Amino acid sequence: xxxxxxxxxxxxxxxxxxxxxxxxxxxxxxxxxxxxxxxxxxxxxxxxxxxxxxxxxxxxxxxxxxxxxxxxxxxxxxxxxxxxxxxxxxxxxxxxxxxxxxxxx
Amino acid sequence: xxxxxxxxxxxxxxxxxxxxxxxxxxxxxxxxxxxxxxxxxxxxxxxxxxxxxxxxxxxxxxxxxxxxxxxxxxxxxxxxxxxxxxxxxxxxxxxxxxxxxxxxx
Numbered sequence: 001x002x003x004x005x006x007x008x009x010x011x012x013x014x015x016x017x018x019x020x021x022x023x024x025x026x027x028x029x030x031x032x033x034x035x036x037x038x039x040x041x042x043x044x045x046x047x048x049x050x051x052x053x054x055x056x057x058x059x060x061x062x063x064x065x066x067x068x069x070x071x072x073x074x075x076x077x078x079x080x081x082x083x084x085x086x087x088x089x090x091x092x093x094x095x096x097x098x099x100x101x102x103x104x105x
Numbered sequence: 106x107x108x109x110x111x112x113x114x115x116x117x118x119x120x121x122x123x124x125x126x127x128x129x130x131x132x133x134x135x136x137x138x139x140x141x142x143x144x145x146x147x148x149x150x151x152x153x154x155x156x157x158x159x160x161x162x163x164x165x166x167x168x169x170x171x172x173x174x175x176x177x178x179x180x181x182x183x184x185x186x187x188x189x190x191x192x193x194x195x196x197x198x199x200x201x202x203x204x205x206x207x208x209x210x
Binding site: 018019023028031093097099100 | 126
């Protein structure tokens, strides 16, 4: 693997997905139609604040859509991945895959 | 992919390697016997301070060894990956690979 290759693959990775938490969030969002705050929090073992701030960042980038509603009297927050988010995450995983293949060859 | 799986794979990822810069550094270190500061800096397009602080973190974890010397009168800093670092990085890439495979299935 040349040094130029390494620099290129780093550029191809999406900074929005680099942390383990973001990888986990996006993975769940991509495989589930819709997921609510409580379920995400439990699945990823995050604090409310941590989950909310990561989600806000992904929402700002247009990768995630948030829907707030009431179920009975309880507030409920649902997240879905956008097409933009789905495509960006696929591209990120593809770049990671390329890196891994190069490291193994 | 179940929610439990996502939580497990996140635990398996090594926080030390999650940023793109660290992935790039470790990739270069693993494929090259030894690499010096200037070359790493150029390959990864980093500032001196940024490169030094990431390297210090990897050194503290026992993943990288640093050798400072003089070439003529010029100071020269060489980095090598340790066996611990090589194994930890392989394990990290393997966990990423598992995630990617699950996302594709």
